[in-house]
Each structure stands twice: as structure tokens, then as C-alpha cells.
Amino acid sequence: MSEHPVIELRHVEKHFGELHVLKDINLSVARGEVVVVIGPSGSGKSTLCRTINRLETIDSGEIRIDGERIPREGKNLARLRSQIGMVFQSFNLFPHRTVLDNVTIAPVDVLRIPKKQAREEALRLLERVGVGDQARKVPAQLSGGQQQRAAIARALAMHPKAMLFDEPTSALDPEMIGEVLNVMTELAREGMTMLVVTHEMNFARRVASRVIFMENGSILEEGSPESFFTHPQTQRAQAFLQSIQDH
Amino acid sequence: MSKTKKPSIRDYLYEPPGPRTRTWIRVGTALALGLIAALVYAVIHQFAVTGQLKAKYWSFFSRWTTWRFIGQGLLTTVEVALTAAAITFAAGFLLMRGRLSRHAILWRLSAGLISFTRGVPTLLFIYFFFLVVPRTGVKLSAFWKIALPVAISACGVVAEAFRGGVNAVPRGQREAALSLGMTERRAFYRILFPQAFRYIIPTLIAELVIVLKDTTFAYIVSCADLMQNARVLISNYDALVSTYLVVAVIYILINYGLNRLSENLAGRESRRKTA
Amino acid sequence: MSVSALWDQYGSQYLLALLTTWKLTALSFGLAFALGILITVARVGPIRPLRRFGDFYVQIFRNIPGAALLILLVYALPYLKVLFAYETCVLIATTLIPSAFCSEYLMSGMNMIDRGQIEAARALGMRFFQIIRRIVIPQALRFSVLPMTNLMVATMLTTSLGSQVPLNPRELTGLVSYINTHATGGVTAFVISAAFYCGTALLIGLAGSRIDRKVRILR
Numbered sequence: 001m002s003e004h005p006v007i008e009l010r011h012v013e014k015h016f017g018e019l020h021v022l023k024d025i026n027l028s029v030a031r032g033e034v035v036v037v038i039g040p041s042g043s044g045k046s047t048l049c050r051t052i053n054r055l056e057t058i059d060s061g062e063i064r065i066d067g068e069r070i071p072r073e074g075k076n077l078a079r080l081r082s083q084i085g086m087v088f089q090s091f092n093l094f095p096h097r098t099v100l101d102n103v104t105i106a107p108v109d110v111l112r113i114p115k116k117q118a119r120e121e122a123l124r125l126l127e128r129v130g131v132g133d134q135a136r137k138v139p140a141q142l143s144g145g146q147q148q149r150a151a152i153a154r155a156l157a158m159h160p161k162a163m164l165f166d167e168p169t170s171a172l173d174p175e176m177i178g179e180v181l182n183v184m185t186e187l188a189r190e191g192m193t194m195l196v197v198t199h200e201m202n203f204a205r206r207v208a209s210r211v212i213f214m215e216n217g218s219i220l221e222e223g224s225p226e227s228f229f230t231h232p233q234t235q236r237a238q239a240f241l242q243s244i245q246d247h
Numbered sequence: 248m249s250k251t252k253k254p255s256i257r258d259y260l261y262e263p264p265g266p267r268t269r270t271w272i273r274v275g276t277a278l279a280l281g282l283i284a285a286l287v288y289a290v291i292h293q294f295a296v297t298g299q300l301k302a303k304y305w306s307f308f309s310r311w312t313t314w315r316f317i318g319q320g321l322l323t324t325v326e327v328a329l330t331a332a333a334i335t336f337a338a339g340f341l342l343m344r345g346r347l348s349r350h351a352i353l354w355r356l357s358a359g360l361i362s363f364t365r366g367v368p369t370l371l372f373i374y375f376f377f378l379v380v381p382r383t384g385v386k387l388s389a390f391w392k393i394a395l396p397v398a399i400s401a402c403g404v405v406a407e408a409f410r411g412g413v414n415a416v417p418r419g420q421r422e423a424a425l426s427l428g429m430t431e432r433r434a435f436y437r438i439l440f441p442q443a444f445r446y447i448i449p450t451l452i453a454e455l456v457i458v459l460k461d462t463t464f465a466y467i468v469s470c471a472d473l474m475q476n477a478r479v480l481i482s483n484y485d486a487l488v489s490t491y492l493v494v495a496v497i498y499i500l501i502n503y504g505l506n507r508l509s510e511n512l513a514g515r516e517s518r519r520k521t522a
Numbered sequence: 523m524s525v526s527a528l529w530d531q532y533g534s535q536y537l538l539a540l541l542t543t544w545k546l547t548a549l550s551f552g553l554a555f556a557l558g559i560l561i562t563v564a565r566v567g568p569i570r571p572l573r574r575f576g577d578f579y580v581q582i583f584r585n586i587p588g589a590a591l592l593i594l595l596v597y598a599l600p601y602l603k604v605l606f607a608y609e610t611c612v613l614i615a616t617t618l619i620p621s622a623f624c625s626e627y628l629m630s631g632m633n634m635i636d637r638g639q640i641e642a643a644r645a646l647g648m649r650f651f652q653i654i655r656r657i658v659i660p661q662a663l664r665f666s667v668l669p670m671t672n673l674m675v676a677t678m679l680t681t682s683l684g685s686q687v688p689l690n691p692r693e694l695t696g697l698v699s700y701i702n703t704h705a706t707g708g709v710t711a712f713v714i715s716a717a718f719y720c721g722t723a724l725l726i727g728l729a730g731s732r733i734d735r736k737v738r739i740l741r
Contacts, residue, residue, distance in 0.1 A: 055641050057263050073265030075649070082647025092642035095739045096661050105656060106646035140740030151642075158646060256629075257566050257573070259637040260658070262644070264568070272568050279571040297602050366675070366723035367716045368682035370695045375712050378702040460587035474589065488598045495590045502585035 004067030005030050006162045006193045007052055007084075012061035014047065014217075021047050022058070023217040029162065034194045036204040036225075039214035040240060045197045048214065049166045052195065053081045066161055082110050085155030085163040089170050091147040093139035093154070099126065100135040103154045111158065118157070125153040129183050145176030149183050162193035169200060201244060205229055213237045294488075304486040308493065313480065320476030321497065327394050327472060328459045334398035335458065336451065339405025346410055357406070364403035369461045372396030377468050389470035397461040405454055412447035413439055449513035456502045463498070473497065528710050532701060539697040540718045546681040546693060547722070550616040551674050557617065558624025565629060576625070583622035588683050591615045596687055608687040616684075620677045627673060631665035632658060664737045671730025675723045694718055 005028035014022035021044045029035050037045045050056040052063060054070055054077060063070045065080045093102050103122035107113040113121075126132045129149040131142070139147050148168055155163060165184065169177040181203050188194055188207045198204065204211055204225055211228040213221040213236075221228065221237050232238045264272060294300050307313050345357030373396040380387060387395070416439050424434035465472040477494045481487045529536070565576035583591075595611040606614065635658060643653045685696035692700060694715040701711045 053645055073268050078647045078649050086645035090638050092638035109652050110647045138740055256632040261568055275569040279569050293602050366720035368679040370682040370685055374699045463587040463589040488601045491594055491598050495586055498587050498590055499585040503581055
């Protein structure tokens with residue numbers, strides 16, 4: 001067993017033109033940890049999540065996956081990405097393929113797993129997230145909640161070392177949020193290393209091993225969910241929690 | 248006008264290049280530049296060795312009279328095109344009304360005419376007006392012998408463009424108008440069509456390009472358009488290559504301008520919708 | 523002239539003309555499609571001069587009138603010591619013009635692909651060419667079925683340019699003008715050609731919408 005954190009960010013800086021979106025971000029996620037990132041919109045939490053598999057580039061600092069520095073291009077970048085699962089706000093299932101194909105496409109193309117084996121595993125995963133009966137449909141025939149669960153299965157099919165969730169429930173109708181959070185909770189219980197950007201405070205309270213509060217591109221506070229939600233240290237965090245409770 | 252351009256796949260297909268990719272792109276760029284330069288050189292070389300770069304083939308373009316003559320031809324071309332466009336827009340509108348009407352006969356007739364004009368090449372219509380119409384005793388000037396077939400050939404496409412525009416207006420608009428006590432007719436002219444027109448304008452401008460291109464067949468009926476005047480220039484100066492090239496460039500520039508105008512208007516429309 | 527009288531005299535020529543139009547249409551469309559793909563690759567590729575060249579090519583051939591292009595090919599090229607047979611000239615014109623439109627349609631088909639698609643594929647560890655092959659091309663082609671159907675009809679209409687040069691055998695438009703300058707075919711001669719054109723357009727349209735229904739991407 002390696003003693004490296006699964007995900008590690010050191011002094012990460014990023015600008016979007018004039019805008020300083022990530023300011024000296026230092027963060028590490030240990031194996032089996034569930035880190036929930038919260039903060040007002042525009043705080044840079046989504047960008048942070050997307051830098052980890054280099055969907056966003058960074059200006060300086062370094063990012064390591066399981067101790068290995070994420071390169072700028074090439075085979076190794078693709079390989080490291082394949083070891084990190086990602087779930088998007090807008091699902092991003094491939095609309096021209098069936099749900100089953102969505103789950104098998106990367107294992108077959110990237111990991112070179114035989115088709116038959118990939119299919120069996122995909123069906124098992126789809127079953128596990130509760131959409132096994134939808135495998136032959138195309139994504140548009142599924143509800144948002146079902147699509148997002150299928151997207152989780154697609155990421156899991158790569159046997160990732162960690163999973164990134166970029167606001168996975170923000171595009172969902174309220175009645176479907178629960179089913180996706182349940183799958184995520186289940187994953188956390190099974191020991192998956194997770195970094196979750198979300199507005200779901202109850203999920204953070206129940207599932208997180210650590211909560212990170214971001215604002216204006218900086219990590220302002222980090223701690224256990226109990227301490228963060230009951231005694232937020234900074235005024236910003238207090239104000240943020242207040243504003244969410246108001247409605 | 249705002250500068251926000253629609254994101255293109257050209258931008259998001261690629262990741263920011265790393266050092267290795269950048270080297271590849273540099274090599275590719277150099278190769279491509281070399282290839283394009285070779286192509287340009289080959290063309291110019293071919294012009295040179297065949298003597299087509301000689302001053303006598305190009306000098307008359309510095310004369311004012313040449314451009315006045317080209318201008319006259321162009322004026323006729325524009326007249327034909329605008330006349331044909333006016334007719335085809337009117338006919339297209341009527342066909343669209345027919346196509347959207349609830350009268351089965353009207354509906355079928357319009358749909359049939361639309362398919363017919365869309366499925367038959369302009370040239371066939373032109374030959375019809377050139378060869379058959381005169382034998383029936385109807386005397387048409389060269390102007391109409393080209394304007395009418397071009398108009399007929401385009402009207403089906405125009406009708407479909409109108410229909411697309413009307414269908415793009417949200418359903419609720421018609422229902423709201425009817426609920427205010429307007430008749431179907433009134434709702435169409437007061438509420439639906441004015442809104443549809445915004446979507447239609449870019450398509451109509453693009454349609455002008457098709458009409459303008461079709462007018463180049465005017466030489467068949469001996470109408471003194473740009474193409475026909477080019478022929479006169481050619482026989483005067485014995486400069487076929489240069490003259491036809493210049494004329495082609497004129498057509499390309501005009502059509503390019505029209506297409507750009509249409510795209511800009513369409514872009515502005517979609518921006519207004521999302522704003 | 524009645525249809526039957528006309529058909530008795532020219533029937534076989536009409537059939538030959540129909541075949542010629544079909545052959546020209548199929549050949550031009552196939553070549554235009556291949557060329558359109560090449561141009562599109564140049565236009566979306568990362569190499570700037572090739573992008574510019576592709577854009578330039580498309581603007582030229584999408585805006586040049588067919589007659590002007592054909593005239594350049596038939597009358598101007600020989601002065602430059604480039605000599606093509608009439609058939610070849612027509613084929614070049616009816617290929618180059620549709621190829622520009624083909625590239626435009628493919629580009630807009632590609633632009634309909636959501637950026638999230640590419641990010642998702644990247645996040646799964648897919649490499650650039652895997653993304654192109656598995657995600658971009660299949661989706662772009664599906665989005666382009668109906669535009670390509672229209673393009674094929676437009677290509678068929680463009681093949682009427684063949685009537686402007688002596689072709690042997692003649693295509694549908696050339697045959698009509700031939701019949702009407704040599705005999706009094708009248709309206710009937712036109713109706714037959716028009717019916718053949720419309721019928722072909724209808725068939726292409728039917729095939730296109732059938733394919734589209736099969737491969738359309740639900741969204």
C-alpha cells in the first residue's frame with residue numbers, strides 16, 4: 001500500500017484572464033476519504049474539481065494522483081485520467097450510444113478489456129446503481145436521475161482510484177436528487193475515495209469525512225462536518241451557512 | 248455589436264497544447280505553409296508560362312470604360328436578381344399560406360408546387376421560358392425570360408423558409424392571440440408573421456445568393472447581364488481568362504457579402520433570444 | 523406533341539438521360555462528400571494555415587455561380603494549357619460546389635456536439651483520436667443526415683449544368699433543350715424531364731428521412 005494521498009494539490013494557482021479563480025490551493029485527499037467542497041457559486045469549487053483531471057489547466061503549482069504528477073499531455077495524462085472517475089453536472093452521457101455502450105466504451109477502448117467481459121461488468125454496475133433495466137435504451141429515454149446514475153456506473157467501470165463529483169445533483173429535478181445521493185452514499189460506505197462539489201448540505205453532514213469551504217478562489221476553512229456545521233470559524237462561512245438555512 | 252462568438256468545436260476539441268503537441272503543430276504549420284506556397288506558385292507559374300500575365304490581358308481593367316461596362320452588366324444582374332427575388336418572396340409567401348391552410352385542396356396544391364419547384368433545376372425552367380413560351384405566342388423580353396424562371400425555381404425553398412419561421416414562433420403566441428378574441432387570420436398577420444419575420448430575414452438574404460447565382464444563366468436568353476457583358480469585353484480585348492476570372496471574383500464577393508450579412512443577422516437574432 | 527408520341531420517338535433517350543443524371547449525381551455526390559470530409563478535417567485541425575485554406579476554399583466554391591465555374595473550366599483552363607474533356611469539366615464543377623456545402627454541413631453538425639461530450643470522453647481517459655472516432659464523427663454524421671439529403675438533391679440540380687456543354691449521352695436538361703430545338707416537343711418534353719427530376723428528389727428525400735429516423739440522436 002502506498003502512503004501517498006490519492007489526490008494532492010500543492011500551491012495551485014489559476015487565472016481566467018483577469019479573474020484569479022484559484023489562489024494557492026493546497027489540498028490532499030487520502031484513500032477512502034470523502035471530501036465535500038462547498039461554497040457560493042463562483043467560488044472556484046467547480047474549477048478546483050476540474051483541475052484534478054486537467055479538464056482545466058493550472059497556471060502554477062502541482063497536482064498529483066497517487067503520488068504521480070499529472071502531466072500536460074500524452075499517454076500518461078490519459079492514463080491518469082482513466083484512474084479518476086468524473087461525474088458531471090449535466091451527465092454528459094454519449095447520446096448516440098445505448099446506456100450499456102456508454103458504460104463499456106471506455107473499458108474496451110482505453111483499458112482494452114474484452115467486449116464480453118466489459119458488458120457483463122457494465123450490466124452488474126448498472127444493476128448496482130439501479131438502472132439495470134434501462135441498459136438497452138439511449139440516454140434521452142431515461143430520467144435525469146437515471147442518467148446521472150448511469151454516468152456514475154460509466155465512471156465506476158474504469159475501476160477508478162477516486163471519484164470526482166462536480167455538482168452531480170444541480171441539474172436534477174428535486175424528486176430525483178435523493179436517488180443519486182443514495183448511490184453516492186453507498187459508494188462512500190464501500191470506501192471509495194471521493195471529492196464532491198455540491199450544495200447538498202445534508203449529504204455533506206452525513207457522508208463527508210471532511211468539509212472544505214471555498215470563497216473567491218481560496219479555501220477559507222476545512223474541518224470535520226460536525227465542527228464546520230456547528231461552529232464555522234470564519235464569518236464568511238457563517239454567512240454562507242446562514243444564507244442557505246434561510247430557505 | 249457584441250463580440251461574443253458562438254463557441255466552435257474548433258476551440259473545445261483541443262486541450263491547451265503541451266510542449267510536444269506544440270512542436271507537432273509547428274512542424275505541421277511549416278509543412279502546410281510550404282504546400283500552400285507551392286500551390287500558389289504553381290498557379291502563378293502556369294499563368295506566366297502560358298503568357299496569361301501579359302499586360303495586354305490585364306491593362307484594360309485600369310480603364311474607366313471597362314468598369315463602367317462591367318457596372319452596367321452588374322446593374323442588369325442586380326435588377327434581374329431583385330425582380331426575381333421580389334416575385335419569389337411574394338410567391339413563396341402565398342405558397343406558405345397555402346401549405347399552412349386547413350383546406351385540403353389548397354394544402355395539397357401548395358405542397359405539390361413546393362416539391363415541384365424544389366425538385367426541378369433552374370435551367371429546365373429557363374429553357375422552358377426560352378424555348379416553349381415564345382411558341383405559345385407570349386412575347387417576353389430577355390429580362391423576363393430570365394427573371395421569371397429564376398423566381399419560380401426559388402419560390403418553393405422560400406415558402407419552406409417562411410414556414411420554418413412561422414413554426415419557430417412559440418405555440419403559445421397563437422393561442423394567446425386567439426384567447427384575446429382575434430380571428431385566425433388576424434392572429435397570423437398581427438402576431439405570428441411579424442415575429443416569424445425576424446427568423447426569416449437571414450434565410451431570405453441567403454436566398455438572394457441562390458437567385459443571384461441563377462441569374463448567371465441569363466446568357467442563354469441573351470440578357471445583357473454581367474456575364475453577357477463579360478463576353479463582349481472578351482471579344483473586344485481578346486482576354487478571356489482575365490475577364491472571366493474578374494467576373495467570377497465579383498460574383499464571389501457579392502455572394503460572400505450577402506452570406507455574411509445573413510449570418511450576422513441570424514447571430515444577432517439568436518443572441519437576442521438567449522439574452 | 524402527346525406524351526406517347528414523344529415517348530415513342532425519344533423514350534430511350536430519356537431513359538439514357540435519366541441514367542446519365544443519376545450517374546453524374548451519384549459520382550459528384552460521392553466525390554463531393556469525400557472532398558468535403560478532407561476540407562472539414564483541414565478546417566477543424568489544429569494547423570492554422572490549413573484552417574484558413576479550408577475556410578477560403580469553402581467561401582470560393584459556396585459563392586461562385588455554377589455557370590461561372592463551368593465557363594472557367596471549359597473556356598479559361600485551355601488557355602492555361604490545362605485541358606479537360608467536357609464530361610470532366612462538368613464533373614469537376616458539380617463536385618467542387620457541393621463539396622463546399624458538404625463541409626459547411628459537417629461543420630455545423632460538429633458544432634452541435636456538446637462540449638461536455640468531449641470532456642466526458644477525456645475524463646474517461648480517451649485519447650484525441652479515440653474521441654474523434656468514437657464521439658465526434660458518429661455524432662456529426664448523425665446530425666448531418668438531413669442536410670446531406672438536401673445536398674444530394676442540390677447536387678442533382680447542379681448536374682443540369684451538363685446541358686451547357688455537349689455531353690454524350692445528354693443528361694435530362696440537355697435532352698429537353700435538344701428536343702425542343704430540333705422538334706416541337708413543347709410542354710410535354712419538359713414535363714417528362716421534370717417528372718424524372720422530381721421523382722429522383724423524392725426518392726432521395728425518402729431514403730434520407732428513413733436513414734435519419736434510424737440514426738437520429740434523441741436529445
